[in-house]
Amino acid sequence: xxxxxxxxxxxxxxxxxxxxxxxxxxxxxxxxxxxxxxxxxxxxxxxxxxxxxxxxxxxxxxxxxxxxxxxxxxxxxxxxxxxxxxxxxxxxxxxxxxxxxxxxxxxxxxxxxxxxxxxxxxxxxxxxxxxxxxxxxxxxxxxxxxxxxxxxxxxxxxxxxxxxxxxxxxxxxxxxxxxxxxxxxxxxxxxxxxxxxxxxxxxxxxxxxxxxxxxxxxxxxxxxxxxxxxxxxxxxxxxxxxxxxxxxxxxxxxxxxxxxxxxxx
Amino acid sequence: xxxxxxxxxxxxxxxxxxxxxxxxxxxxxxxxxxxxxxxxxxxxxxxxxxxxxxxxxxxxxxxxxxxxxxxxxxxxxxxxxxxxxxxxxxxxxxxxxxxxxxxxxxxxxxxxxxxxxxxxxxxxxxxxxxxxxxxxxxxxxxxxxxxxxxxxxxxxxxxxxxxxxxxxxxxxxxxxxxxxxxxxxxxxxxxxxxxxxxxxxxxxxxxxxxxxxxxxxxxxxxxxxxxxxxxxxxxxxxxxxxxxxx
Numbered sequence: 061x062x063x064x065x066x067x068x069x070x071x072x073x074x075x076x077x078x079x080x081x082x083x084x085x086x087x088x089x090x091x092x093x094x095x096x097x098x099x100x101x102x103x104x105x106x107x108x109x110x111x112x113x114x115x116x117x118x119x120x121x122x123x124x125x126x127x128x129x130x131x132x133x134x135x136x137x138x139x140x141x142x143x144x145x146x147x148x149x150x151x152x153x154x155x156x157x158x159x160x161x162x163x164x165x166x167x168x169x170x171x172x173x174x175x176x177x178x179x180x181x182x183x184x185x186x187x188x189x190x191x192x193x194x195x196x197x198x199x200x201x202x203x204x205x206x207x208x209x210x211x212x213x214x215x216x217x218x219x220x221x222x223x224x225x226x227x228x229x230x231x232x233x234x235x236x237x238x239x240x241x242x243x244x245x246x247x248x249x250x251x252x253x254x255x256x257x258x259x260x261x262x263x264x265x266x267x268x269x270x271x272x273x274x275x276x277x278x279x280x281x282x283x284x285x286x287x288x289x290x291x292x293x294x295x296x297x298x299x300x301x302x303x304x305x306x307x308x309x310x311x312x313x314x315x316x317x318x319x320x321x322x323x324x325x
Numbered sequence: 326x327x328x329x330x331x332x333x334x335x336x337x338x339x340x341x342x343x344x345x346x347x348x349x350x351x352x353x354x355x356x357x358x359x360x361x362x363x364x365x366x367x368x369x370x371x372x373x374x375x376x377x378x379x380x381x382x383x384x385x386x387x388x389x390x391x392x393x394x395x396x397x398x399x400x401x402x403x404x405x406x407x408x409x410x411x412x413x414x415x416x417x418x419x420x421x422x423x424x425x426x427x428x429x430x431x432x433x434x435x436x437x438x439x440x441x442x443x444x445x446x447x448x449x450x451x452x453x454x455x456x457x458x459x460x461x462x463x464x465x466x467x468x469x470x471x472x473x474x475x476x477x478x479x480x481x482x483x484x485x486x487x488x489x490x491x492x493x494x495x496x497x498x499x500x501x502x503x504x505x506x507x508x509x510x511x512x513x514x515x516x517x518x519x520x521x522x523x524x525x526x527x528x529x530x531x532x533x534x535x536x537x538x539x540x541x542x543x544x545x546x547x548x549x550x551x552x553x554x555x556x557x558x559x560x561x562x563x564x565x566x567x568x569x570x571x
Contacts, residue, residue: 137471143468168481195566
């Protein structure tokens with residue numbers, strides 16, 4: 061699904077984030093990208109979204125080189141990105157309205173796009189039907205994030221990118237949205253890449269976890285996490301052990317990092 | 326604010342006016358009923374024409390100011406480079422009371438509607454420009470990025486993000502400056518014209534010494550200002566529902 065081949069990327073201010081960096085995912089996989097702030101997680105997501113471009117190397121999605129935001133990729137950010145002047149329903153319709161605005165040009169909108177403004181099933185699925193006519197300023201953070209998810213899924217993406225989507229939510233809301241996201245990922249057959257700085261979140265969400273450390277990042281460090289989709293996983297000793305392992309990996313400086321069990325590079 | 330309170334206030338003002346007229350007992354302060362009668366009479370005569378001319382001047386200059394200032398504000402708000410180039414000019418021009426340019430504008434634009442429209446345009450232009458610029462600049466980059474990720478290019482961003490985002494700024498600018506605009510219209514209509522409420526008030530007050538008609542003109546000009554203010558208020562309620570409900 062995603063193929064990153066020997067890319068280099070530096071911040072406009074000068075810091076080198078990725079150098080000769082490669083990484084690959086299969087389709088329908090749930091990935092978490094974990095790392096401390098400043099490690100380049102968000103940059104990685106923006107690169108995958110086609111909003112930033114590497115100075116060297118290339119990024120392929122579904123074997124296609126990525127030169128611009130791709131109509132089949134959905135991006136969800138921490139601060140929801142909802143239009144404050146539009147209701148929940150109008151926000152959920154936004155992506156479709158933009159597609160209607162351009163028509164099926166193959167550039168902004170997939171060529172096989174058929175206009176259809178019906179977002180009601182998505183509002184229902186995400187529990188937003190009763191607040192569909194409210195404005196973002198009138199609803200809770202969790203509801204806003206549900207609206208952002210509805211808006212993105214209404215475009216029927218095959219790749220869903222999430223940047224710290226739940227970090228400003230309280231713990232129960234966060235857990236329920238994490239579960240919902242995993243359900244939707246399985247239901248819709250999405251490839252999911254969720255970026256987080258929270259070890260626990262990475263351990264719950266990622267069947268595979270990509271670790272980023274202080275930049276420049278040169279080699280993809282991947283931890284397998286096969287238990288992630290079990291319903292009681294949060295309570296298992298396996299989960300706690302993984303969290304400990306991830307914590308110790310993050311604490312180590314890059315050049316001292318040794319591969320613990322289950323880590324493939 | 327409730328309508329009942331507004332109506333009550335109007336009644337109280339009229340009563341105070343009536344009492345003052347009774348106490349002063351001079352032609353320079355006619356009673357409100359007298360002024361009301363003259364207003365109705367004059368409206369059927371030529372006051373309505375003057376009113377329409379003034380209204381046209383305000384509407385035309387407002388439309389012109391929105392048409393030019395809103396896109397300029399959007400550009401400055403989105404482009405740091407453009408803003409760096411123009412902000413010193415705006416910084417200098419914004420606080421200058423535009424009314425002092427009336428004589429210059431008259432010299433350049435001569436008689437008729439043009440100089441009046443230009444002077445009101447100058448007042449509204451800077452107000453709208455600055456507010457729309459600040460509004461566009463305050464749009465969070467995350468919002469723009471997430472709409473771009475839905476497939477929006479420049480045109481769709483303008484249509485779905487920048488345009489609706491600048492609407493409250495335009496209305497706020499109008500609300501703040503519509504009073505000043507009418508005041509300056511009055512000044513501008515004192516010169517080089519024989520049409521408009523400013524001219525009508527001045528003619529009746531200083532030349533014809535027809536004080537009830539002068540007062541009728543003043544009431545008409547107040548109604549013009551109030552009407553414009555209420556219209557902006559109404560538009561804001563209709564178009565910016567999210568602000569009052571959030």
